[in-house]
Amino acid sequence: MNIVNAINNAIDIKLNEDPNVLAFGEDVGKEGGVFRVTEGLQQKYGKQRVFDTPLGESGIAGSAVGMAIAGLRPIIEMQFSGFVYPAFNQIVSHAARMRNRTRSRYSTPIVIRMPYGGGINALEHHSESMEALFAHVPGLKVVIPSTPHDAKGLMIAAIESDDTIVFMEPKRIYRAIKQEVPEDKFSIEIGKGKIVQEGTDLTIVTYGALVREVQKAAVMAKKQGISVEIIDLRTIYPIDRDIIRDSVTKTGRVITVTESPRSFSVASEVSQIVIEEAFLNLEAPPKRVTGFDTIVPLPKGEHHYIISPEKIYYEILDTIKY
Amino acid sequence: MFEKYNPINDLMLQVINNDGKVINKEFFPKLDDIQIIKAYKDMLFERTADLMTVSYQRQGRIFTYPPNYGQEAIHIASGMVIKNEDWLVPAFRELGAYLAKGATLKEIFLYFMGYEDGTVFKDANHILPISVPIASQLIHGTGLAYAAKYLNKKEVVFAYVGDGGTSEGDFHEALNFAAVWKVPVVFVVQNNQYAISTSKEDQTVSVNFAIKSVAYGMKGIKVDGNDLFAMYAALNEAHDYCSKGNGPVLIEALTYRKGAHTTSDDPTKYRDKAEEEKWEQKDPLKRLKSYLIDNKLFSEDQEKNIIDDYKKEIDRIFSEAENYEPYSLNEVFKHHYADMPQDLKNQQREHENFLKWKES
Ligand SMILES: Cc1ncc(C[n+]2csc(CCOP(=O)(O)OP(=O)(O)O)c2C)c(N)n1
Numbered sequence: 001m002n003i004v005n006a007i008n009n010a011i012d013i014k015l016n017e018d019p020n021v022l023a024f025g026e027d028v029g030k031e032g033g034v035f036r037v038t039e040g041l042q043q044k045y046g047k048q049r050v051f052d053t054p055l056g057e058s059g060i061a062g063s064a065v066g067m068a069i070a071g072l073r074p075i076i077e078m079q080f081s082g083f084v085y086p087a088f089n090q091i092v093s094h095a096a097r098m099r100n101r102t103r104s105r106y107s108t109p110i111v112i113r114m115p116y117g118g119g120i121n122a123l124e125h126h127s128e129s130m131e132a133l134f135a136h137v138p139g140l141k142v143v144i145p146s147t148p149h150d151a152k153g154l155m156i157a158a159i160e161s162d163d164t165i166v167f168m169e170p171k172r173i174y175r176a177i178k179q180e181v182p183e184d185k186f187s188i189e190i191g192k193g194k195i196v197q198e199g200t201d202l203t204i205v206t207y208g209a210l211v212r213e214v215q216k217a218a219v220m221a222k223k224q225g226i227s228v229e230i231i232d233l234r235t236i237y238p239i240d241r242d243i244i245r246d247s248v249t250k251t252g253r254v255i256t257v258t259e260s261p262r263s264f265s266v267a268s269e270v271s272q273i274v275i276e277e278a279f280l281n282l283e284a285p286p287k288r289v290t291g292f293d294t295i296v297p298l299p300k301g302e303h304h305y306i307i308s309p310e311k312i313y314y315e316i317l318d319t320i321k322y
Numbered sequence: 323m324f325e326k327y328n329p330i331n332d333l334m335l336q337v338i339n340n341d342g343k344v345i346n347k348e349f350f351p352k353l354d355d356i357q358i359i360k361a362y363k364d365m366l367f368e369r370t371a372d373l374m375t376v377s378y379q380r381q382g383r384i385f386t387y388p389p390n391y392g393q394e395a396i397h398i399a400s401g402m403v404i405k406n407e408d409w410l411v412p413a414f415r416e417l418g419a420y421l422a423k424g425a426t427l428k429e430i431f432l433y434f435m436g437y438e439d440g441t442v443f444k445d446a447n448h449i450l451p452i453s454v455p456i457a458s459q460l461i462h463g464t465g466l467a468y469a470a471k472y473l474n475k476k477e478v479v480f481a482y483v484g485d486g487g488t489s490e491g492d493f494h495e496a497l498n499f500a501a502v503w504k505v506p507v508v509f510v511v512q513n514n515q516y517a518i519s520t521s522k523e524d525q526t527v528s529v530n531f532a533i534k535s536v537a538y539g540m541k542g543i544k545v546d547g548n549d550l551f552a553m554y555a556a557l558n559e560a561h562d563y564c565s566k567g568n569g570p571v572l573i574e575a576l577t578y579r580k581g582a583h584t585t586s587d588d589p590t591k592y593r594d595k596a597e598e599e600k601w602e603q604k605d606p607l608k609r610l611k612s613y614l615i616d617n618k619l620f621s622e623d624q625e626k627n628i629i630d631d632y633k634k635e636i637d638r639i640f641s642e643a644e645n646y647e648p649y650s651l652n653e654v655f656k657h658h659y660a661d662m663p664q665d666l667k668n669q670q671r672e673h674e675n676f677l678k679w680k681e682s
Contacts, residue, residue, distance in 0.1 A: 031519035031591050052520045054489035055456060083455060086490060121385045121436065125454045263665065292669045294654055299385050299436025301649035304673070314676050 001181040004174045006148035007037050007113075010155035011075060013185050015045045018073065021159060024051045025060055025077030025113075034079060035115060035174060061087035061112065065094045068108040073159060081116035081168060082125030095164040096139030111158045115171035116144075117209050117259055118296050119306055127296040129208075129260035134166040135237040135269075142166045142236040143190060146211040148179040150234055153188030161190060170209035177212075193240035195247070199229035202253040202319060205244060205270050207233040210257050210307060217312035226320055236266055244270060245277035252283035253319050259307055262290040284322035289315045323349065323559045324541045324571075329532035334544045334576060337551035340603050342612025344551075351555045355619055361402060361550055362610050362620065363628060365394040368418035369607060370632045371427055372581075375434070378640060379585045384434040390417040392548075392580030395606035396512055398422070399553035403561050404480050409448045409470075411463040411481035413456070415512065415579075419482075423449050427636065431643035438657075439646075448477070457487035460496035460509060467505035467570070478564045479507040480557075486517020488534060489525055497572065501540040506564035508557065509572045512547065514579035519592035535572035547575030548606040578604070651677075 014021045023038055029052040032039030042050040053060050064074040078084040095108045118127035135142045141163050145151035158165040206214045211232050218228040229247050248254045254274050256267035271286035296305055327333050337346045372390045379387045401422020404410055410423045424446030433440025441451040453459035463481030470477040487493055500507050511531045515522050535542025545556040560571040578601040582589050614620035655670045
């Protein structure tokens with residue numbers, strides 16, 4: 001399975017199992033989404049449960065809030081993360097706050113799916129990585145898988161969660177990785193990272209499409225005798241402090257690699273966690289290897305922005321030298 | 323015109339039929355033969371450029387591209403009505419209108435090759451860049467129109483959106499603000515029947531899109547968007563109406579997106595051949611050409627020569643665009659702030675250091 005198949009499979013399992021689960025959004029029904037993530041599901045479960053909405057993100061998210069209050073479990077799609085902003089009001093003002101506002105009387109178990117990230121030579125608004133915006137909002141959880149296996153397990157967990165989950169899908173690797181994934185239902189706990197590779201000299205914290213780029217950089221580092229431990233966060237919020245602490249306590253060095261802008265980012269948060277949890281073990285300042293604090297350039301300029309394995313390797317050397 | 327074609331009655335302004343015969347003398351616009359021939363040639367240019375751009379995309383020479391073919395009458399009529407001082411507020415599927423406003427085909431190519439430079443339209447007066455977030459640009463149109471009124475300028479704003487875009491909240495806010503403020507903006511809904519795979523029927527249950535104007539207390543009209551004369555007449559009337567300070571107008575232009583949504587889309591997934599063939603009868607170029615030939619203003623032979631010339635010219639422009647200057651790192655940073663924060667300068671310098679290391 002690739003990531004597209006895995007998410008489709010997870011949604012399929014939950015649609016089959018729970019009549020309260022619905023999936024909808026722009027072009028989600030008949031066509032199965034512009035990336036075909038929901039392909040075949042309308043044919044299987046009918047138009048009442050898997051459907052195309054009018055073109056309005058606020059309508060999609062806001063109606064999901066109402067449905068969720070009434071006991072349904074909507075899985076909604078923002079066609080690209082760059083088009084979530086009309087829905088931002090509903091997500092931030094209501095989905096994230098309804099439980100608190102009603103002292104837990106009402107909850108909003110919604111999965112807000114959105115393809116995100118760069119590297120696909122896209123038009124404007126199709127390349128950004130704005131996970132920090134959502135992670136910053138009290139009341140939301142933010143999940144980003146990097147493999148088909150994790151995508152399936154995390155999607156099952158997200159649909160079953162009683163909280164609102166922003167589920168960001170790294171579209172650059174939608175079809176790039178194939179993996180054996182169990183056909184049966186399984187879930188992966190939200191809030192738990194994963195050690196992708198063990199190492200002793202330096203920890204790299206990353207997620208999404210950049211996990212693979214970090215692995216390539218780690219191979220380059222290994223040739224220089226540098227042993228890199230790689231953490232895939234998998235959940236951005238709530239962030240897995242334990243896995244970060246345990247790793248950095250061991251290695252003493254940490255780099256966070258993300259494709260989002262640097263300032264006020266997930267990378268900044270990881271650095272602060274390291275300072276709080278492993279200050280006395282640090283042998284170098286925590287480093288952030290991120291996109292620039294700029295808008296992602298259109299395709300002809302995007303190579304300047306993309307985080308390459310060479311760039312990661314360069315920063316590894318810099319941190320080791322410190 | 324707006325009284326006669328009140329959208330409540332679901333009438334559609336049409337001037338020529340599918341065979342190019344004039345069926346509505348009353349609204350036949352005051353255009354001379356030379357203007358009509360030019361309009362046809364412009365439509366032909368738009369179509370030729372558009373189809374060639376699709377094939378450049380197929381050859382991997384540009385990235386994703388949203389084709390325009392089938393909707394040329396709306397664009398060329400817009401170009402004829404929109405004056406130099408008027409504003410054009412694009413969505414992203416109005417190629418012929420941008421060109422008429424002074425945008426260059428080279429810029430269009432650059433944009434879809436992946437340069438921001440391509441949407442600056444630097445030699446065109448009063449045009450905004452292409453807008454990707456659906457319907458969001460309409461409110462800028464309302465704001466531009468407020469400014470025109472406030473500054474006492476004789477400008478009318480023309481703002482474009484698709485049928486899908488009418489479902490966004492921004493569409494409704496744009497119309498309501500414009501009506502409340504009574505400002506000179508013409509909203510043009512290109513109803514090409516689809517928003518990607520979503521049909522018009524899944525978008526609205528209103529009898530037409532023009533009727534949405536009624537709730538906001540503004541004028542609206544449904545027009546045959548594949549009829550150049552009808553489009554010209556309606557746009558011209560709207561221009562006139564706005565210029566006189568009467569407030570905004572909503573025009574629904576009924577048309578068909580003959581191509582895919584973009585080059586990444588496959589329309590066979592959601593529509594059938596029979597439907598495409600039905601719309602083929604209403605093709606805007608075919609209809610205007612029938613009119614021209616009936617009136618002995620044009621011939622098939624002429625057309626072939628013209629298209630050959632266009633193709634050469636378009637290929638030449640395309641290779642010029644392909645030889646555009648490389649995209650420097652500086653360009654990534656330069657245009658975010660009038661006063662660039664130090665942080666950003668540092669990030670650029672750090673990256674330059676990395677590049678130096680990489681070379682060594
Ligand atoms: C706010 C927003 N949501 C979603 C998209 C993705 N998208 C691009 S074009 C499109 C359909 C637009 O349909 P319509 O308004 O009818 O215009 P058309 O493409 O037919 O010209 C969608 C959903 C977007 N660009 N912006």
